[in-house]
Amino acid sequence: MAKIRQLFNHVDVETAKRQRLCHHNRSKHSIAQGERCLVIKQSDGARKNYCVGCATDILDRAEDDLAELRAKIGSAR
Numbered sequence: 865m866a867k868i869r870q871l872f873n874h875v876d877v878e879t880a881k882r883q884r885l886c887h888h889n890r891s892k893h894s895i896a897q898g899e900r901c902l903v904i905k906q907s908d909g910a911r912k913n914y915c916v917g918c919a920t921d922i923l924d925r926a927e928d929d930l931a932e933l934r935a936k937i938g939s940a941r
């Protein structure tokens with residue numbers, strides 16, 4: 865049986881070892897040392913950090929996108 869591919873291997877949750885800026889709103893959102901944050905790794909090696917509030921919005925959108933993909937693939941059967 866073929867190996868199941870992982871869609872989200874470029875996304876992870878990390879605990880900040882130092883203060884980070886939230887990529888969504890750099891001037892107003894920051895991630896304090898010890899706080900968890902969503903990290904999205906870019907193909908060029910760059911990493912974008914998102915605070916919990918922004919990460920929640922991103923993950924909500926991802927759930928909607930997955931539901932849409934499931935609906936599309938389900939209708940193709």
